[in-house]
Amino acid sequence: MTHLISSVIIIISVLINIMVLTIGERKMMGSVQRRIGPSIVGYFGLGQGLADGMKLYIKTGIERRNEYFRRELIILIMMLSLSCWFILPICYGSVIIISEWSLWYILIISGIGIFGVLIGGNMGESVYGKMGGIRGIIQIISNEVYIGMIWMIIILICGSINLCCFNAYQIGHKNIEILWLIFIVIMINILGELQRAPIDFSEGESELISGYNIEFGGIWFGGYFIGEYSNIILESYIISLMLGGGLKGALFVMFIIIWIRCIFPRIRMDKMIKIGWTKILPIIIGYYLIILLTIKLIDGFR
Numbered sequence: 001m002t003h004l005i006s007s008v009i010i011i012i013s014v015l016i017n018i019m020v021l022t023i024g025e026r027k028m029m030g031s032v033q034r035r036i037g038p039s040i041v042g043y044f045g046l047g048q049g050l051a052d053g054m055k056l057y058i059k060t061g062i063e064r065r066n067e068y069f070r071r072e073l074i075i076l077i078m079m080l081s082l083s084c085w086f087i088l089p090i091c092y093g094s095v096i097i098i099s100e101w102s103l104w105y106i107l108i109i110s111g112i113g114i115f116g117v118l119i120g121g122n123m124g125e126s127v128y129g130k131m132g133g134i135r136g137i138i139q140i141i142s143n144e145v146y147i148g149m150i151w152m153i154i155i156l157i158c159g160s161i162n163l164c165c166f167n168a169y170q171i172g173h174k175n176i177e178i179l180w181l182i183f184i185v186i187m188i189n190i191l192g193e194l195q196r197a198p199i200d201f202s203e204g205e206s207e208l209i210s211g212y213n214i215e216f217g218g219i220w221f222g223g224y225f226i227g228e229y230s231n232i233i234l235e236s237y238i239i240s241l242m243l244g245g246g247l248k249g250a251l252f253v254m255f256i257i258i259w260i261r262c263i264f265p266r267i268r269m270d271k272m273i274k275i276g277w278t279k280i281l282p283i284i285i286g287y288y289l290i291i292l293l294t295i296k297l298i299d300g301f302r
Helices: 002-032 048-058 067-087 102-122 127-158 163-169 180-193 219-243 246-263 269-301
Strands: none
Touching: 002 048, 002 067, 002 219, 002 246, 048 219, 067 102, 067 219, 102 127, 102 163, 102 219, 127 163, 127 180, 127 269, 163 219, 180 219, 180 246, 180 269, 219 246
16 A cells, blocks of 8 residues: 555656646746746746646547557556656665666666657658658667666676665765766767657657657647656656766756757757767777776776
8 A cells, every 4th residue: 555655646746747847948948049938827837837738638639540559559658657666766765666677677668668659650641750750769779779888887887787776886976976978978868768859850840840749639649748758857867866966966967958959959860870879889888898897907906
């Protein structure tokens, strides 16, 4: 019963944070672009997120073939995104489900997320949706390679695949002290995995209108929306957990994700893929080899 109550509290907290994050993002983008942003609904525009949710709920969706399967797909994406919070240590020693394999669970769920983009783009009749799905798969597969290598570096340093051990290992010091360059690489890859501008190739508004989710409307489009912003909060917290930033670190990562969207123009897909395989991957492999040799030398002197 305690686990059920804790799970409900976490899910409600995540949904509230999604609403706050969307308002904060629109306020920040408005400030950068010299416009007001949300300001009418509620005090200082704070009710805009709730109003948008109500609008999507009452809006009529587009009925297409395989509609039932499409809706089940979106529900699955939302559930997978929210389920990751049950194994994350919210604070030192506080976690709902304690698992020695929590890291593998996160990697598996992120891998399954690929199918949401692929199936969502290819189930419709729009060419833009199909192109967005294919481009999203190419991008996510590349990002999964980099993220996997980065996790191997963290495992080497912390000596465990249990996320609870990451907090315990970093009580005296933080991983960011030796992995500051990896933090930059992580941010680039997370933007690609989250399909966020300027690396949102599957949604490129100037090219594909809305990409893989172009034929989803109403509350079902809102499902994709919830999954995306839930993943932003989730990935920000995981990065902070990896590098020892705590809650303030997660807020900083979310700020960086929004700030990059406001500042940088969209990058061409072929150039980004080339940079990933020729620049980013060698940096990660170099870091991995250096840390591995350092650990071996330290063990040799003991």
